[in-house]
Amino acid sequence: MPIKSYLAHPHDGKKAELVKAISKLNNCDVIPAENKDLLIVVTDTDNKSEDENLKEQIEAIESLKLLAMVSGFDTPKK
């Protein structure tokens, strides 16, 4: 039951576009920084394959320059 957090760096001028694109994805929260071009992305999925699939979807977004994982937790789902 992976929960992961990432720092997502948008391409220049594409922050709003990136926020919009990630917000559309399921099992995914986005917290944009107010004053920097950086977003926090938190993923919350049921299993490893869903997690990998979601990460691939995020990485496929054109406005994304770099996705860097900060923390990863795996916890049994109650």
Next chain:
Amino acid sequence: MYTSLTNRRSFIKKMAIMSAMTAAASMFPGILFADEQEKNLPKGGNLDWKKAPCRFCGVGCGVLVGIDKGKAVAVKGDPKSPVNKGLCCVKGYHSVMALYGKDRLTKPLVKKNGRYVETSMEEALDLVASKMQETIKDHGKDAVSIYGSGQWTIPDGYAASKLFKGCIGTNNVEANARLCMASAVTGFLTSFGIDEPMGCYEDIDHADVFVLWGNNMAEMHPVLFSRLLDQRLKRGVKIIDFATRTTRTSMAADKSILFLPQTDLAVANAICYEIIKNGWVNKSFVEKHCNFNKGLTNMGYGLEDKYSFTDKPEKIDFEAYKTFLEDYTPEKVEKISGVSAKDIKYMAAYYGDPNKKVMSLWCMGMNQHSRGTWINNLVYNIHLLTGKISTPGNSPFSLTGQPSACGTVREVGTLTHKLPHGVVMNKEHREFAAKIWDVPAENISPKPTYHTVEMFRALDRGDIRFMWIQVTNPMVTMPKLKRYRDAAKKEDRFIVVSDIYPTPTTDIADVILPSAMWVEREGLFGNSERRTQYFEQMVEPPGEAMSDTWQLVEVAKRMGFEKQFYYKEESHIEEIYTEYRKHHDNKKHNMAPLEVLKSQPGAMWPYVDGKSTKWRFNAKYDPACTNGEAFHFYGKPDGKAVIWQRPYEPAAEEPDADYPYWLNTGRVVEHWHTGSMTRRIPVLHKAVPHAYVELNPGDAKRLQIRTGDKVKLTTRRGEIVLPASVNERGVPAPMQVFVPFFDENMLINDITLDSFCPISKEPDYKKCAVNIEKV
């Protein structure tokens, strides 16, 4: 301290967010996430924003505190502050939350029959005064002492010094800044004859290269580090991290160079060797403005009680110095330090390049060092040989860790040998202070008594019977802690602790006085760049909490010093600061008037003719220069700075067969020193809830230790069990471990060593020998 979270998944999700926010804050100090920052703000509220210096580190960021209905509810960086230009770090943004921990001390507590009993402030202060008088009567004035900190405001430290040195007549005044920057002070005094950096933070905007000497700026001074990163984006400056451990700073630097503990001494000498060998010496600067000295060597490490050392400086010439450096060729030093000759030459080339402006920055790595004064001297040598000093961008810069380590401890002089102006050993300085303090000059003892470690040893021996501890937590921070904890608990010792929360130090107190914190009272701090900053009282302190200044004034009056402590409660900060300024009424150290400090985000001393001095010793900027030359190192009688011949010597305790690893201790970005405030801020506590031991991945693999496994650390002082951290935040070099000291439940200082620099008397928290085992 803890927020109850019933849903584990929700908790983990929050943890993940916090981790990301913390990582983001260290990469982009000042970064704002609206949801998190603003969730506690009153909806539709009309906040009153008031300026203050930040409560935490020595950078001295200007902050604006949002007040709503008598409560501090928000913090933002002050865009008018030249220090941080509107940015804050993760601690700064959450600083007001430290005011409102659930277990704030609000009532005085007196220990009776082993239990703490609430009493009134009047009675508690009566008891403190009478106990101090009784101790003086029975055991002499040197049996009472006060131990404060670099978090003392300027008026706190001034009142303490005046009471103890001027009125009582004992030099038993020390502060925890002895543990963090005393080596910087003795470095300045021996090299320049006068304390504190010649440059300022504006150097960052001019330098081309930054060499960080054992300084994890990304975590310890994140706002300043963000200014370095900003300059790299704008101007392509180079950042070189020269350290014993790979940290977030190393990862962000252009080049990371690791050296073996203690061998920075050898590398600094090797850089000087290269500078001379390659003809990079600024000959005219050195000839006009520098002398060469050597001092005593093999000084010992202060491990024994009543250890004393006095250096005997001896003049040498350039040729003798050059010959001395022949033992420090890059090739020879490579074998001692583990730093390749190529990397030594790489650093030397930047220092030697006349077209590159270089800023050296350091903090605890060089100061908490058993040869701390020497390594400070050696870095100044590099800048003096090349003439890269006291000009914009050419700056050896010693950073501090506390908000007023400079302003209070160094400038007010709350160390055993110091006076606000000068030292107790100097008759003229004593007479000058006595006149302002309105006491007979003979009241001030000409003999320094105990530096911090020796003060606690004196408490153990019984030479000191009464100790008043304000705004610091020595029962977490003292090295070889167990000895000093046991000392404080001895039957006939009387300990008074003024603090805002219960700590391991209040645990040893006979009287606990609740203190007003930061913007709950009026005060002033002085930061690392000689900037004095004022803050007004913005909110009421809780319960009977009282500022440390006023506690001291009340006790002084009770002891019969009403004449000297004439201050009125409503105006005492202004009265004290105005009196304090008289000690520095000269072009070398003039302090800005209070009305100036109230109107702007601080001013840098020397404040002369309505202007701050940005670069001291440079005639273009510093009105105190009077020798008619471009530079004047007026701290020394002949106006010349000193290039010191200082050798490499090993640490007090190095790894051996029984204790094969180096133990290094330090801090993390989320926690302020001993965590007594930041561990009560839920977001910071959750981000790093407990201490850990960082291991090198190769060592961990060999010992079959993984992150989270329990590891026993054993030194000659004792043992402690900590969870392992492998390949996480920091990565120690092979055969080295690192432990942060913020966690009062895992007291790493129970096993550290109380060796110190013989000149500065600052302990070396960075080096002792340890064994590690998987539990």
